[in-house]
Amino acid sequence: MSNFFEKSDLSRKEAESIISDTLQKCDDGELYLENSKSETILLDDNKIKNSSYNSDLGFGFRAISDEVVAYSHSNEISKNSLKQSSENLNSTLKSVKGTYNHEIPKSNKKYYENINPIEQKSLNEKIKILNDVNDYLRSKGEKVKQVTANFLGEQKSVEIIRSGGETLSDVRPLVRFNVSVMLEKDGRKETGVYGVGGRQSYDSYLRDENWKSVCDEALRIASVNLESKPAPAGEMKVVLGPGWPAILIHEAVGHGLEGDFNRKKTSAFHNLMGQKVASEGVTIIDDGTIDNRRGSLTIDDEGTPTEKTVLIENGILKNFMQDRLNARLMNTRSTGNGRRENYRHIVLPRMRNTMMLSGKQTQEEMIKAVDKGIFAVSFGGGQVDITSGKFVFNCTEAYEIVNGKIGSPIKGATLIGDGPSILKEVSMVGNDMMMDPGIGTCGKAGQGVPVGVAQPSILINKMTVGGTKL
Amino acid sequence: MVKDQEFLKKKASYCLSLAKKSGATESSVVVNNSVSETVNFRNKKLDESNRSDNLSVRITTYIGKRKSTISSSNLLNDNLDILIEKCVEATKNTPEDEFNSLPDKNLLANNVKDLDIYDDTHIENDQKIDYLKKLEAAASNDKKIVNTESSFTQNKSNFILANSEGFCDGYKTSSFTASSVTVARDEKSMERDYEYSSKCFLKDLDDADELGKLAANQSIRKLSPKKIGSEKIVVIFDKRIAKGILSTFASAISSSSISRGTSFLKDKIDKKVFSNKINIFDKPDILKGLGSRNFDGEGVKTDTLKLVDKGILKHYLIDTYNGKKLNLKSNGRYGGTSNLYFENGSISFEDLLNSNSKCLYITETIGHGSNIVTGDYSVGATGFLVENGEFKYPINEITIASNFKEMFQNITLANDLDFKYETNSPTMMIEGMVVAGK
Numbered sequence: 001m002s003n004f005f006e007k008s009d010l011s012r013k014e015a016e017s018i019i020s021d022t023l024q025k026c027d028d029g030e031l032y033l034e035n036s037k038s039e040t041i042l043l044d045d046n047k048i049k050n051s052s053y054n055s056d057l058g059f060g061f062r063a064i065s066d067e068v069v070a071y072s073h074s075n076e077i078s079k080n081s082l083k084q085s086s087e088n089l090n091s092t093l094k095s096v097k098g099t100y101n102h103e104i105p106k107s108n109k110k111y112y113e114n115i116n117p118i119e120q121k122s123l124n125e126k127i128k129i130l131n132d133v134n135d136y137l138r139s140k141g142e143k144v145k146q147v148t149a150n151f152l153g154e155q156k157s158v159e160i161i162r163s164g165g166e167t168l169s170d171v172r173p174l175v176r177f178n179v180s181v182m183l184e185k186d187g188r189k190e191t192g193v194y195g196v197g198g199r200q201s202y203d204s205y206l207r208d209e210n211w212k213s214v215c216d217e218a219l220r221i222a223s224v225n226l227e228s229k230p231a232p233a234g235e236m237k238v239v240l241g242p243g244w245p246a247i248l249i250h251e252a253v254g255h256g257l258e259g260d261f262n263r264k265k266t267s268a269f270h271n272l273m274g275q276k277v278a279s280e281g282v283t284i285i286d287d288g289t290i291d292n293r294r295g296s297l298t299i300d301d302e303g304t305p306t307e308k309t310v311l312i313e314n315g316i317l318k319n320f321m322q323d324r325l326n327a328r329l330m331n332t333r334s335t336g337n338g339r340r341e342n343y344r345h346i347v348l349p350r351m352r353n354t355m356m357l358s359g360k361q362t363q364e365e366m367i368k369a370v371d372k373g374i375f376a377v378s379f380g381g382g383q384v385d386i387t388s389g390k391f392v393f394n395c396t397e398a399y400e401i402v403n404g405k406i407g408s409p410i411k412g413a414t415l416i417g418d419g420p421s422i423l424k425e426v427s428m429v430g431n432d433m434m435m436d437p438g439i440g441t442c443g444k445a446g447q448g449v450p451v452g453v454a455q456p457s458i459l460i461n462k463m464t465v466g467g468t469k470l
Numbered sequence: 471m472v473k474d475q476e477f478l479k480k481k482a483s484y485c486l487s488l489a490k491k492s493g494a495t496e497s498s499v500v501v502n503n504s505v506s507e508t509v510n511f512r513n514k515k516l517d518e519s520n521r522s523d524n525l526s527v528r529i530t531t532y533i534g535k536r537k538s539t540i541s542s543s544n545l546l547n548d549n550l551d552i553l554i555e556k557c558v559e560a561t562k563n564t565p566e567d568e569f570n571s572l573p574d575k576n577l578l579a580n581n582v583k584d585l586d587i588y589d590d591t592h593i594e595n596d597q598k599i600d601y602l603k604k605l606e607a608a609a610s611n612d613k614k615i616v617n618t619e620s621s622f623t624q625n626k627s628n629f630i631l632a633n634s635e636g637f638c639d640g641y642k643t644s645s646f647t648a649s650s651v652t653v654a655r656d657e658k659s660m661e662r663d664y665e666y667s668s669k670c671f672l673k674d675l676d677d678a679d680e681l682g683k684l685a686a687n688q689s690i691r692k693l694s695p696k697k698i699g700s701e702k703i704v705v706i707f708d709k710r711i712a713k714g715i716l717s718t719f720a721s722a723i724s725s726s727s728i729s730r731g732t733s734f735l736k737d738k739i740d741k742k743v744f745s746n747k748i749n750i751f752d753k754p755d756i757l758k759g760l761g762s763r764n765f766d767g768e769g770v771k772t773d774t775l776k777l778v779d780k781g782i783l784k785h786y787l788i789d790t791y792n793g794k795k796l797n798l799k800s801n802g803r804y805g806g807t808s809n810l811y812f813e814n815g816s817i818s819f820e821d822l823l824n825s826n827s828k829c830l831y832i833t834e835t836i837g838h839g840s841n842i843v844t845g846d847y848s849v850g851a852t853g854f855l856v857e858n859g860e861f862k863y864p865i866n867e868i869t870i871a872s873n874f875k876e877m878f879q880n881i882t883l884a885n886d887l888d889f890k891y892e893t894n895s896p897t898m899m900i901e902g903m904v905v906a907g908k
Contacts, residue, residue: 071518
């Protein structure tokens with residue numbers, strides 16, 4: 001763990017007294033310290049293109065009074081710098097008269113080990129695997145025109161000091177391994193991308209030449225796309241495969257259930273608590289407690305232990321995802337969803353691992369039930385307009401369904417739907433729930449945080465497919 | 471206060487000399503400091519203040535044709551010592567790449583002009599609050615507006631770029647940005663939209679009242695949208711969306727996409743990529759320009775480029791590494807374009823709207839639907855149905871799709887270019903796109 005005061009003219013005691021003085025009459029707030037180390041090693045175009053290392057250190061000081069948040073951050077952990085930040089906070093919150101809420105739940109549970117994945121494998125070993133990836137994929141034939149593969153590794157140490165000196169800390173490992181391959185056949189180019197990752201060592205994902213299965217999957221997707229036809233355009237039935245396609249859940253309903261949008265009444269869900277928002281059989285949870293998952297956290301960035309939060313139970317809206325600020329203003333408790341990209345950013349309610357739980361049907365039954373529609377297996381990114389509820393996501397692997405049978409692959413099309421109504425259009429929920437491979441990053445208000453998703457296969461009665469074939 | 475040149479230069483030269491001592495044959499370094507102060511309002515009340523003081527250093531060391539990079543926010547010499555040693559060690563262990571090198575010395579910028587991109591004015595938070603009060607009053611005037619969130623940011627930055635070939639330069643930049651996001655509601659729907667103004671100089675910033683009114687009107691006019699059927703249709707892109715299409719073009723002609731063979735515009739130099747009337751410029755020396763610069767991220771001088779001349783592609787955007795790979799000289803586009811724009815078309819906005827009896831006017835797109843490898847384009851969209859030049863009703867939950875190769879050949883531009891962003895386009899009409907709706 002980092003000792004943030006080791007090389008500073010500021011002692012922990014002095015810091016604690018500045019924090020307590022500053023937050024005295026505030027409702028909440030803390031000093032958040034962060035030390036992160038990260039690396040990227042990139043192979044591209046037959047070469048190691050980039051090996052880079054980043055070390056980032058800084059603090060963010062937050063004071064909250066009623067609805068107002070004052071925030072100041074800096075890279076310099078020094079007496080001067082913390083005092084300047086304190087003055088800056090006080091100048092915003094001129095005449096505060098709150099009572100500091102000291103209450104914060106405790107837990108001893110940990111969901112990942114205290115390791116530094118960067119140091120666990122030498123640069124040479126990592127370079128060797130990337131070169132092996134390149135050789136392996138390029139040996140698959142003439143049509144392989146481009147291979148890109150990379151390692152991303154990170155260790156982030158955080159410490160939260162609250163008024164009164166209460167201290168909470170966490171050390172978070174995170175790795176990701178990605179492969180992208182471009183094929184060319186008869187002048188046509190298509191790409192396939194696949195990756196794996198989570199909060200453990202690289203070896204957990206790569207032992208026994210596991211990297212080959214990552215390559216095979218990227219290659220398979222690219223090969224499928226080489227044969228793809230223009231996608232249809234218009235409203236039709238859509239079967240989503242299990243796992244990563246759950247970013248539909250993340251975009252369509254997840255964001256709309258974050259506390260801030262509901263407190264501000266800008267979410268399409270803000271007045272639907274306790275009401276039926278999804279078909280029977282649809283249960284959605286947000287879970288920060290699954291071992292070693294990309295979206296898991298031992299404590300959130302306000303120090304609250306994470307939990308398994310039920311958002312929608314059997315179709316009924318049960319809970320929003322909360323940080324401390326929005327929970328207080330909505331008279332409820334934090335669900336441990338207060339997150340930030342790093343010390344440069346304020347805390348917002350954010351998702352962790354968002355999952356739709358299994359039902360009873362099989363994927364075969366779903367395909368059979370579709371006369372004309374598409375079967376979407378994998379997606380690139382998605383996006384949502386919280387207010388209108390409209391969301392999109394882009395297929396990276398999809399097929400036509402004709403008369404209950406899977407037909408030809410179709411070109412990357414955008415699917416668009418309406419968040420509040422889409423879950424009511426779910427007519428079958430599969431028995432095959434799967435987690436995503438550990439690659440998701442969610443963007444909100446300019447902040448990216450690692451997240452996970454999971455779902456079984458589902459059949460959606462009606463969605464608009466944005467193809468070019470009328 | 472943002473750190474002065476003296477401080478940044480001292481850090482830069484410390485890094486260069488340490489890199490040399492540690493065994494690097496060449497090296498380059500960027501030291502940056504940016505200080506920004508933001509005040510946010512929500513529903514006419516103070517919501518958030520945010521002061522951000524960011525230091526960063528990025529060092530690249532070479533040993534012959536081997537290269538590695540480190541970056542950090544901790545500029546204490548103790549930390550730099552450890553990092554540079556680590557960087558040189560990683561360089562030794564990284565395989566050679568024949569194209570790795572610092573830029574050619576004769577391409578480095580030597581006479582740095584004053585581009586008028588730094589305003590020393592400091593606006594206190596209280597003054598920001600006054601501006602936001604006025605803005606939010608205008609934004610929430612109509613009772614259909616149920617939520618407003620507005621923001622004012624002052625940003626001051628300073629940087630030094632130096633390399634072991636003797637290049638050492640940098641300058642201050644400033645920006646003042648105001649924005650307002652409004653939510654409008656009626657019985658049937660809730661819609662959100664925004665307006666925004668960003669300038670180098672405080673005095674050039676849009677009037678708070680005007681900005682608020684625009685932000686409100688843009689949400690209100692989207693209320694009670696309809697969905698339309700799937701069909702082939704003429705699409706008109708509002709300027710704020712049209713500029714995104716120009717940005718996609720820029721990424722497709724970046725030398726890295728070209729050298730890797732992953733762009734639909736590979737091998738298209740001197741070929742007709744756009745319709746005859748289209749000219750595209752990248753002009754780095756516009757005074758007060760939001761994308762103006764004297765040199766690129768490697769210190770290479772940047773001249774104005776006419777990227778597309780009468781529809782014909784004339785240049786890629788070239789940096790040192792990919793230039794060497796393609797056997798082309800860097801044209802100072804490490805880090806992308808500067809002030810990129812389509813030259814004005816020949817007809818007015820009104821005539822463009824009137825040129826077809828029915829078209830779709832797009833004000834917002836969502837999703838990541840641009841594929842640079844294949845040129846395929848498919849995004850979610852929001853906008854208006856226009857008939858005989860008149861806005862009939864708002865539309866949402868549709869997608870628009872085509873392929874850029876085809877779209878570029880079918881562009882008609884209005885003559886309403888302005889320089890609101892770094893990348894700018896007049897209002898753009900594209901024929902023959904497919905809309906998917908009902």
